[in-house]
Amino acid sequence: MLIVPEREIADLMTREAAFEAVEKVFAAMAAGDAYNFPVVREAIGHEDALYGFKGGFDRAGLTLGLKAGGYWPNNLEKRSIINHQSTVFLFDPDTGKAKAMVGGNLLTALRTAAASSVSIKHLARDDAKVIGMIGAGHQATFQLRAALEQRAFEKVIGWNFHPEMLPNIATVAEEAGLPFEAVELDGMRGADVILSITSSFAPILGADQVSPGCHIACMGTDTKGKQEVEAALLSRATVFTDEVAQSVSIGEAQHAIAEGLIAESDISQVGAVINGTHPGRQSADEITLFDGTGVGLQDLAVAAAVVDLAVAKGIAIEVEF
Numbered sequence: 001m002l003i004v005p006e007r008e009i010a011d012l013m014t015r016e017a018a019f020e021a022v023e024k025v026f027a028a029m030a031a032g033d034a035y036n037f038p039v040v041r042e043a044i045g046h047e048d049a050l051y052g053f054k055g056g057f058d059r060a061g062l063t064l065g066l067k068a069g070g071y072w073p074n075n076l077e078k079r080s081i082i083n084h085q086s087t088v089f090l091f092d093p094d095t096g097k098a099k100a101m102v103g104g105n106l107l108t109a110l111r112t113a114a115a116s117s118v119s120i121k122h123l124a125r126d127d128a129k130v131i132g133m134i135g136a137g138h139q140a141t142f143q144l145r146a147a148l149e150q151r152a153f154e155k156v157i158g159w160n161f162h163p164e165m166l167p168n169i170a171t172v173a174e175e176a177g178l179p180f181e182a183v184e185l186d187g188m189r190g191a192d193v194i195l196s197i198t199s200s201f202a203p204i205l206g207a208d209q210v211s212p213g214c215h216i217a218c219m220g221t222d223t224k225g226k227q228e229v230e231a232a233l234l235s236r237a238t239v240f241t242d243e244v245a246q247s248v249s250i251g252e253a254q255h256a257i258a259e260g261l262i263a264e265s266d267i268s269q270v271g272a273v274i275n276g277t278h279p280g281r282q283s284a285d286e287i288t289l290f291d292g293t294g295v296g297l298q299d300l301a302v303a304a305a306v307v308d309l310a311v312a313k314g315i316a317i318e319v320e321f
């Protein structure tokens with residue numbers, strides 16, 4: 001079995017490689033070549049942690065496995081380690097033997113950022129200039145860095161429940177040479193793309209705080225009960241997701257579905273847009289919304305790519321198992 005420790009990931013994996021792996025696996029999912037297993041995610045009643053498993057099988061790429069891990073909200077304050085902790089396990093689909101164990105923390109951030117980036121590439125208006133961030137935690141910085149590569153953005157605006165965290169994203173904007181402005185939520189009407197990545201359990205962005213033509217990527221809601229935008233926004237928007245089953249159960253769409261505002265059949269896979277079987281955005285005034293729930297196949301795709309890179313560079317640790 002091969003081991004690729006967390007400490008090696010930063011030097012191996014790039015944003016570009018993560019984007020490519022995620023775009024490809026979203027396309028494979030929509031084509032029926034890859035599927036995700038039902039997600040297990042539990043509040044374990046210890047350290048307020050959410051822990052679970054996300055797995056799947058990509059028949060085209062022959063990638064089988066799972067990511068185990070979750071979210072420990074007290075990590076940063078108590079232990080100075082990031083709140084999101086995970087490990088990816090890959091198995092040989094021919095034999096079932098364990099093939100690789102890969103540090104999943106940085107990969108999670110990169111694959112999650114790649115997902116919203118893929119949605120921006122395929123759904124945002126080409127002339128998008130202003131990007132609005134809701135959230136300023138660990139993932140937000142990765143999200144913004146990746147998103148800025150998708151369009152010729154000229155300005156970053158941001159809102160966060162904890163305003164003292166806004167410098168995290170202001171720094172990313174500054175690194176990219178872009179001005180940053182902290183705004184009230186009403187200010188999000190000035191955004192062409194909005195990215196939300198928070199751990200909120202109540203709607204933040206109102207349905208009327210979004211302008212026509214905007215693309216919104218809701219990335220924080222990955223558990224039952226979480227919510228980042230008012231449910232009515234989903235009925236104003238054309239809704240896309242990574243995986244419809246997750247979108248309606250643990251994603252942002254769970255609330256609009258429960259309230260009867262949209263039906264499951266109103267939600268399309270972004271992979272269908274990538275494959276050209278869904279037209280995607282059809283007008284400059286259309287609001288598009290990507291419900292990024294985070295699928296196991298994303299994790300497996302980036303982990304498999306990193307294992308290949310680690311083997312090629314002689315960094316992978318081989319153990320008898």
Ligand code: NAD
Binds near residue numbers: 292
């Ligand atoms: P973090 O702890 O570093 O940051 C949390 C963010 O949420 C901060 O912006 C914080 O101000 C905000 N927040 C906290 N409490 C809030 C509240 N009550 N109302 C509104 N905002 C609040 O976490 P992170 O690592 O940046 O992760 C953010 C979220 O993204 C988590 O909920 C995590 O589960 C989710 N996530 C989703 C995916 C996916 O694939 N969709 C992948 C990874 C993480």
